[in-house]
Amino acid sequence: MQQTATRQSFNVATQQKTEIINITSQVQQAIATTGITEGACTIYVPHTTAAILIQENADPNVHVDLLNALDRLVPKDLPYLHQTTNKNAPSHIKAALIGPSKTVFIGSGNLLLGTYQFIYLCEFDGSRDRTVWLRIVSDLAV
Template sequence: MESFTVDTPGRDGMVEITDRVAQAISRSARRGGVAQIFVMHTTAGLCVNENADPDVVHDLLKEFDRLFPWEQPFHRHAEGNTAAHAKAILTGNSIAVPLRRNGRLDLGTWQGIYLCEFDGPRTRTVKVVVLEEANDDKID
């Protein structure tokens, strides 16, 4: 298992971590299979999304805010970050990405892996585990 940290710049944001995940995978001796990526926090999430047009990230953050406005008079959570928890639940805290036999991420042309920050700025920890593909020669 590999891990790395990401310093997020603001309260809400999406930081592309595709290269950091690829580096973590390259440090693993395993090749082929699936990379399981997990964020260790309840107010941050992960997603695979378009990485070619930065307006997509901007628009998504606006939609998250529309769905879960930061300030709501009926929120009872003492820390005042209920919206961040809801957004993190929506994105999820883990993703699985297939790996090619050479160990590289098998993402689409316009896809990238993003850490979604909903209660920053903070330092977030991401863990990466490579689950190897079964060797068909060894299966009875």
């Protein structure tokens, strides 16, 4: 019997202060275990200095350009009021700009992404162990 909704999670160990990590295969594997073939998957990161992004994977320079643009938009040397020991105010702002979640449709048991689209975890305050939560929902009546 097919479930109508399920929750799953997986962990990602980031290695750098800022990085963009492809998590598409982990999300697709989680969907495959549910038996849900038509529906939607929400990908959510419960962290205030990380984010979820859907972006191109064909040219790695897209990620470099994105991180460089975010650094220009949110410089690390401004007089931020949020001054913890690790001075991570820019990390919070970058995560807020990208956002903590994205929803992707599922068709025939697969993520319905565009030709060059992939799902990424954005790390803005690493290295850390991050958790990614998934909510996978079926469109089909049980």
